Amino acid sequence: MNWKHPGLFALLLLLSTLVPGCRKSQSSKSEDTALTSQEKSFPIRGRVIGTDATHVTLAHEAIPGFMEAMTMPYKLKDPSVISELHPGDTxxxxxxxxxxxxxxxDAALDNIVVVAQARPDYKPAKQYHIPQVGEAVPDFRLTNQSGHTIHLSQxxxxxxxxxxxYTRCPFTDYCPLMSRNFAxxxxxxxxxxxxxxKTHLLSISFDPAYDTPAVLRSYGGAYTGKYTKESFAHWDFAVSPEKELNAMLEFFDVGLTTGEDKTLTHSLSTVVIGKDGKIAAWYPTNDWKPADVVEAIKKAAAV
Structure with missing residues (x-):
C-alpha cells in the first residue's frame, strides 16, 4: 500500500503543559530521574486515515487522561501489521x-486489532512511485531562498x-529533524x-503558499547557524511551484494532505542523487543517521 501518512504532531506543545511547572527542591532529584524513563500506556480506538512503511495516521476518539479526539500519525512498534490496515478501517x-x-x-502503537474493516478489496486511489537506485531523476524546477529559479539538472x-x-512543521521527529541532520x-x-x-544540499518545501523565499531564507539561515550572513552557496532551501508540486511529490514518494485548519500532514523522503543525475541512495523514513548519508555521499562522489 502506498497511501502516505501525515508527519504532523502539533500536539507536543499542548501536552507539555501537562507537566508541572513548579520549581523542584534538591530532594526531588531522584523523582526527576525516575520521570525521565517513565512510560505510560493508554487504550486507543480510531479510524485509519492512511499508512506508510512504519506509521499509521489515525482519527481517534478521546483518550481519557491523555488527549482529546484528534487526527495524527503514530509510529508502529511492529511495522509488519501495515499490510493489514486500510484507510477506513476501525x-x-x-x-x-x-x-x-x-x-x-516517542508515541507508538502496539496490540493493534482491526475491529471493523472498510473494504476487503481496497486499492489505493493513487499509486506513489518508489525511487530506485540507478533511476534518473526528472529535471524538476524550484524557486530558492533568493527568489531564483533552479533546476535539479544544474x-x-x-x-x-x-x-x-516545510517551515511550519511542529513535529520534532519530522522536518526539524531532517533540517538538523542536514546541518x-x-x-x-x-x-x-x-x-x-563536489556536493550540494537541497531542502525542498511543499508549502508554496507560506514558504516564500524570505521565509525560506530566514529558516535556512537559522539551521546553518549563519542567519543573515548565510550565502547559501552549498545548501539551498527551495519550494516547488504549486502546479508542479504533485509530480515531484509522487516521484519522491512523499504523501501530503491538507487538514481542515490548513495544517499539512506528510511523509518523509531523503535522496542522494549522483553526479550523473541518478539516484544513489534513498531514505523514506526518519530513522537514518547523518553519518550513514555522508558515507553514501562519499561513495557517490567517488564514482
Whole structure:
C-alpha cells in the first residue's frame, strides 16, 4: 500500500503543559530521574486515515487522561501489521508514550486489532512511485531562498542530497529533524574541502503558499547557524511551484494532505542523487543517521 501518512504532531506543545511547572527542591532529584524513563500506556480506538512503511495516521476518539479526539500519525512498534490496515478501517490498540520534563514523546502503537474493516478489496486511489537506485531523476524546477529559479539538472557533476520539509512543521521527529541532520551533514562535508566542492544540499518545501523565499531564507539561515550572513552557496532551501508540486511529490514518494485548519500532514523522503543525475541512495523514513548519508555521499562522489 502506498497511501502516505501525515508527519504532523502539533500536539507536543499542548501536552507539555501537562507537566508541572513548579520549581523542584534538591530532594526531588531522584523523582526527576525516575520521570525521565517513565512510560505510560493508554487504550486507543480510531479510524485509519492512511499508512506508510512504519506509521499509521489515525482519527481517534478521546483518550481519557491523555488527549482529546484528534487526527495524527503514530509510529508502529511492529511495522509488519501495515499490510493489514486500510484507510477506513476501525482499530483498537495500545498507545505507548514516554514522559520526561519536556512532556510526552516517542508515541507508538502496539496490540493493534482491526475491529471493523472498510473494504476487503481496497486499492489505493493513487499509486506513489518508489525511487530506485540507478533511476534518473526528472529535471524538476524550484524557486530558492533568493527568489531564483533552479533546476535539479544544474547540479549534475556534483552529488546532490535532497530532503523534503516545510517551515511550519511542529513535529520534532519530522522536518526539524531532517533540517538538523542536514546541518550536521553540511558541517561534516565542510571539513573536507575537496568533497565539499563536489556536493550540494537541497531542502525542498511543499508549502508554496507560506514558504516564500524570505521565509525560506530566514529558516535556512537559522539551521546553518549563519542567519543573515548565510550565502547559501552549498545548501539551498527551495519550494516547488504549486502546479508542479504533485509530480515531484509522487516521484519522491512523499504523501501530503491538507487538514481542515490548513495544517499539512506528510511523509518523509531523503535522496542522494549522483553526479550523473541518478539516484544513489534513498531514505523514506526518519530513522537514518547523518553519518550513514555522508558515507553514501562519499561513495557517490567517488564514482
Amino acid at each position: 482499530i483498537t490498540a495500545t498507545l505507548h508514550v514516554k514522559q520526561d520534563e519536556g512532556g510526552y514523546h 547540479f549534475h557533476g556534483r552529488v546532490l542530497v535532497a530532503t523534503f520539509i 550536521e551533514i553540511d558541517q561534516t562535508l565542510a571539513t573536507d574541502r575537496t568533497l565539499y566542492a
